Amino acid sequence: MNRKSLDNPSDNSLSRVDGAVKVTGTATYSAEYVVPELAHAVLVTSTIAKGSITAIESQEAEAAPGVLAVISHLNAIEVPGWPARKQPAERAPVGTAFRVFYDPLIYFDGQPVAMVVAGTREQAVHAASLVRVTYRKEIHQTHFEKNTSKAGIPLNVQRAKNSPFQDYARGDAAALTNAEVRIEAEYTIPTQHHQPLEPHAIIAVWEADDKLTVYDKNQGVKSAQGQLAQAFKLPREKVQVVATYIGGAFGSGIRVWPHTMAAVMAAKQVKRPVKLVLGREQMFTSVGYRPYTVQKLTLGASKTGQLAGIMHEGTGQTSAYEEHLERTVLASRALYASAYAATRYRLLPLDVNTPTWMRGPGDATGMFALESAMDELAFALKMDPLEFRLKNYAESDPERNLPWSAKSLRECYELGAEKFGWKNRMQEPRSVKRGGMLLGSGMASSLYGFHRHPSKARALMQADGSVIVQSATMDIGPGTGTAMTRIAAKVLGVNAKKIRFELGHSALPDAPGQNGSSTIPSVGSAVHVVCEALKSKLVTLAGEMSERFRSGGQPVVRNGQVFSSGEDKEGINYSDILKYHQLKELEVTEESKSGAERDQYSMYSFGCHFVEVEVDPLTGEVRVTRVVTCADVGTIINYKTARSQSIGGVVGGIGMALMEHSAMDHRFGRYVTNDFASYHIPVHADVPPIEVYYIDKPDVHVNPIGSKGLGEIAIVGVAGAIANAVFHATGKRVRELPITPDKLI
Amino acid sequence: MEPDRDAIPPDAENEDRRFFLKQSMFIAGLSMAPADFLQAALAPDDGPVGNAVKVKLSLTVNGKRKRITIDPRMTLLDLLRENLGLTGTKKGCDFGQCGACTVHVDGRRTLSCLTFAVMQHGAKITTIEGLSDGEKLHPLQEAFIKHDGFQCGYCTPGQIMSGVACIREGCAGSAGEVREYMSGNLCRCGAYPNIVDAILEVKKEGLKV
Numbered sequence: 001m002n003r004k005s006l007d008n009p010s011d012n013s014l015s016r017v018d019g020a021v022k023v024t025g026t027a028t029y030s031a032e033y034v035v036p037e038l039a040h041a042v043l044v045t046s047t048i049a050k051g052s053i054t055a056i057e058s059q060e061a062e063a064a065p066g067v068l069a070v071i072s073h074l075n076a077i078e079v080p081g082w083p084a085r086k087q088p089a090e091r092a093p094v095g096t097a098f099r100v101f102y103d104p105l106i107y108f109d110g111q112p113v114a115m116v117v118a119g120t121r122e123q124a125v126h127a128a129s130l131v132r133v134t135y136r137k138e139i140h141q142t143h144f145e146k147n148t149s150k151a152g153i154p155l156n157v158q159r160a161k162n163s164p165f166q167d168y169a170r171g172d173a174a175a176l177t178n179a180e181v182r183i184e185a186e187y188t189i190p191t192q193h194h195q196p197l198e199p200h201a202i203i204a205v206w207e208a209d210d211k212l213t214v215y216d217k218n219q220g221v222k223s224a225q226g227q228l229a230q231a232f233k234l235p236r237e238k239v240q241v242v243a244t245y246i247g248g249a250f251g252s253g254i255r256v257w258p259h260t261m262a263a264v265m266a267a268k269q270v271k272r273p274v275k276l277v278l279g280r281e282q283m284f285t286s287v288g289y290r291p292y293t294v295q296k297l298t299l300g301a302s303k304t305g306q307l308a309g310i311m312h313e314g315t316g317q318t319s320a321y322e323e324h325l326e327r328t329v330l331a332s333r334a335l336y337a338s339a340y341a342a343t344r345y346r347l348l349p350l351d352v353n354t355p356t357w358m359r360g361p362g363d364a365t366g367m368f369a370l371e372s373a374m375d376e377l378a379f380a381l382k383m384d385p386l387e388f389r390l391k392n393y394a395e396s397d398p399e400r401n402l403p404w405s406a407k408s409l410r411e412c413y414e415l416g417a418e419k420f421g422w423k424n425r426m427q428e429p430r431s432v433k434r435g436g437m438l439l440g441s442g443m444a445s446s447l448y449g450f451h452r453h454p455s456k457a458r459a460l461m462q463a464d465g466s467v468i469v470q471s472a473t474m475d476i477g478p479g480t481g482t483a484m485t486r487i488a489a490k491v492l493g494v495n496a497k498k499i500r501f502e503l504g505h506s507a508l509p510d511a512p513g514q515n516g517s518s519t520i521p522s523v524g525s526a527v528h529v530v531c532e533a534l535k536s537k538l539v540t541l542a543g544e545m546s547e548r549f550r551s552g553g554q555p556v557v558r559n560g561q562v563f564s565s566g567e568d569k570e571g572i573n574y575s576d577i578l579k580y581h582q583l584k585e586l587e588v589t590e591e592s593k594s595g596a597e598r599d600q601y602s603m604y605s606f607g608c609h610f611v612e613v614e615v616d617p618l619t620g621e622v623r624v625t626r627v628v629t630c631a632d633v634g635t636i637i638n639y640k641t642a643r644s645q646s647i648g649g650v651v652g653g654i655g656m657a658l659m660e661h662s663a664m665d666h667r668f669g670r671y672v673t674n675d676f677a678s679y680h681i682p683v684h685a686d687v688p689p690i691e692v693y694y695i696d697k698p699d700v701h702v703n704p705i706g707s708k709g710l711g712e713i714a715i716v717g718v719a720g721a722i723a724n725a726v727f728h729a730t731g732k733r734v735r736e737l738p739i740t741p742d743k744l745i
Numbered sequence: 746m747e748p749d750r751d752a753i754p755p756d757a758e759n760e761d762r763r764f765f766l767k768q769s770m771f772i773a774g775l776s777m778a779p780a781d782f783l784q785a786a787l788a789p790d791d792g793p794v795g796n797a798v799k800v801k802l803s804l805t806v807n808g809k810r811k812r813i814t815i816d817p818r819m820t821l822l823d824l825l826r827e828n829l830g831l832t833g834t835k836k837g838c839d840f841g842q843c844g845a846c847t848v849h850v851d852g853r854r855t856l857s858c859l860t861f862a863v864m865q866h867g868a869k870i871t872t873i874e875g876l877s878d879g880e881k882l883h884p885l886q887e888a889f890i891k892h893d894g895f896q897c898g899y900c901t902p903g904q905i906m907s908g909v910a911c912i913r914e915g916c917a918g919s920a921g922e923v924r925e926y927m928s929g930n931l932c933r934c935g936a937y938p939n940i941v942d943a944i945l946e947v948k949k950e951g952l953k954v
Binding site for chain 2: 015018019020021023025028029032120121122125126194196198199245246248249277279280476477479643645647648651652675676682683684685687689
């Protein structure tokens with residue numbers, strides 16, 4: 001087993017290819033493009049959660065200095081791709097329903113109702129304060145617990161018989177009912193927000209009546225291009241979306257949000273480029289969130305610790321106008337070898353904005369519940385929680401009855417346990433103290449489905465032997481360009497410094513958005529394939545240059561040269577190949593996608609986390625003091641950046657477990673946590689040393705590079721591991737996140 | 746600390762200061778003035794921006810003298826980003842809660858979003874763009890790359906500006922001290938342990954920061 005750790009980075013990892021521009025402040029994010037005649041927009045948002053607008057008094061704002069327009073449903077331009085109709089009568093799939101400035105209906109507090117466009121930001125901010133909106137209020141429902149009776153099977157699941165969100169059961173329910181040891185528990189996670197450090201921002205530029213360029217913070221330039229082209233009835237190539245640098249997103253940039261449309265509409269209306277930057281408070285109602293979710297887990301096992309059944313029911317929050325679905329209950333079907341397993345998934349529509357995917361969507365939520373419940377059952381069985389998991393290890397996928405494409409979760413458990421020192425753990429809760437603090441340790445498993453989408457990449461060998469590789473993929477932070485450079489350098493046998501990877505522009509070859517941990521599996525494969533194709537061309541062209549290539553040897557490439565065989569001492573430089581053939585450039589474009597293997601194997605990334613916490617017995621304050629995280633994601637492309645992604649996932653999990661809570665004042669249906677002073681995310685002082693380990697064995701069935709996604713499993717399970725550690729430290733089981741001191745004293 | 750204003754030629758400085766003081770008193774007076782006086786008093790040159798008058802300002806940014814006329818409602822952060830093209834200083838929250846906008850004003854770390862630009866008359870501002878010596882990166886910038894002290898890069902300029910101050914102010918003695926001191930700089934990607942490693946290494950090497 002290739003067990004590498006990067007705690008002391010000494011391998012040959014690449015440092016980030018965009019490191020220099022990021023540390024010097026010269027990387028250009030969406031709000032930072034220099035555009036002549038730029039106007040500034042500020043949103044006015046609703047102050048009621050349900051009802052309709054009765055009047056908008058904008059005269060004073062319009063008369064304020066510098067104001068170009070006050071835009072609302074009263075005067076907004078028509079969006080040609082929106083067929084004329086009322087806002088939807090029933091909940092629609094995400095992305096189709098809400099239309100900004102379309103009609104007077106209000107669906108949630110914080111909904112954009114008007115937008116002021118002015119010459120400067122200061123002018124726009126002031127004028128926005130002068131807009132007076134009056135409403136006809138209706139009674140809103142935002143309280144999850146008070147409305148649970150209204151939860152139901154999502155309409156879109158009712159219509160789709162093959163939906164994975166249909167109720168599921170395998171085996172005999174009696175196995176669970178009659179199990180020797182059973183636990184039943186309810187787990188709650190509150191609404192939590194992505195809150196990337198960069199607020200969402202867009203600069204919309206109509207270069208001509210039928211030509212649009214947007215610099216927009218999003219996670220998929222191609223999908224944004226398609227959606228904007230459709231909305232404005234333009235050919236795709238007439239719309240270009242640029243997002244070269246993105247200041248974090250974690251899911252908040254997967255959709256084209258109403259504010260994006262608003263800026264594009266405004267730019268058309270005022271006939272000037274328009275910049276809109278959301279305020280931090282607007283980030284709570286504009287770009288989705290991890291939905292409030294209540295889950296009930298019933299687990300049963302024999303006295304010897306054999307799982308008899310798993311029943312996982314989950315209800316998530318959605319908006320009144322769209323149905324957001326996520327994988328909340330699905331992991332319970334696949335992770336453990338349980339003859340009986342059943343899941344039920346429901347949605348509860350409330351008068352709130354629509355949730356969206358947030359790092360580890362569904363699984364981070366579901367695995368908090370499942371991994372807490374597994375810990376509860378292990379405790380009831382008086383078994384070590386790790387031993388209990390190993391005893392119920394699924395050697396093949398119990399849901400689909402397929403072999404895993406690869407699974408080294410057992411090695412993850414062993415490696416993590418060894419590095420953490422798990423075997424020395426006292427099983428009894430509240431049995432260890434250190435310096436007056438209660439000390440506890442907990443662990444949890446992690447899993448996330450494998451996603452690979454068709455992707456294209458182009459490779460351009462330049463006359464000087466350098467290479468440009470392009471794909472319309474994204475980098476919201478993991479280091480996409482660095483990983484792709486690494487792949488290209490390896491295949492082509494050239495120094496990474498001679499490679500430039502270009503991304504984040506819709507004019508580049510098709511690629512999926514950055515979500516679902518799909519970038520390395522999808523785009524990494526395309527880059528691998530296109531570089532292989534370029535290599536073949538170079539080898540062929542070199543073969544025409546020298547007799548040595550006719551001896552029947554297997555040509556190889558290294559150090560930017562082609563050799564007729566491994567033994568050949570004299571290589572031909574790439575630059576000389578192009579020169580000889582009088583080529584200014586050598587271009588190859590290739591596509592890579594999944595094949596029949598998707599039906600032959602079950603594909604997942606796996607991992608586990610071991611956490612140590614200290615709890616102050618007087619104040620109930622929890623401190624995470626040590627974390628060991630271990631992942632099985634096939635081949636690791638670049639250790640240095642992968643390790644950072646794993647650390648980032650753990651930090652996100654610390655926030656999810658201990659502090660993140662978007663609290664709403666239900667009298668108004670409004671978040672009271674609307675800034676970083678009230679919505680707490682982990683800071684430096686909250687984060688201990690985090691050890692990261694990888695199994696690093698290629699999964700030969702998933703794609704040509706043997707690599708699976710890492711971003712999601714880095715966070716999935718972390719909250720469960722922390723909750724389990726808190727139980728071990730205190731003897732108190734907290735089933736409602738976040739685990740704040742009030743729940744422990 | 747007294748601002749070091751040596752970089753500003755004495756004459757220009759006095760001229761700017763006189764203008765600034767005159768104008769400050771003028772604005773203060775306006776708040777009590779009747780509306781029609783307000784209209785009449787505005788000279789065309791200093792015409793209305795929003796419902797305020799423009800203000801002349803002189804300051805030094807990354808060693809370069811800037812003399813500009815601005816909307817007094819403008820924050821130092823917006824001045825840097827929107828008017829001076831220095832977008833390395835980031836707007837994360839605009840409420841002084843995230844640290845992304847940290848710059849050095851007369852050598853002190855300052856949240857530029859909580860500072861009106863007009864308050865910085867005569868001040869010397871250093872932003873992330875002014876930290877490196879031409880092409881040569883500052884040791885902490887180098888260390889951030891080496892230790893991968895960032896992912897998306899958006900909080901990075903603020904982290905580095907605070908990190909430099911952390912070392913200069915003698916607060917980088919241990920990992921615990923750095924973590925405490927740096928806790929005003931949020932990072933949602935969670936690069937914290939790598940940032941701490943970078944700061945500790947630069948401190949340990951004793952390089953001039």
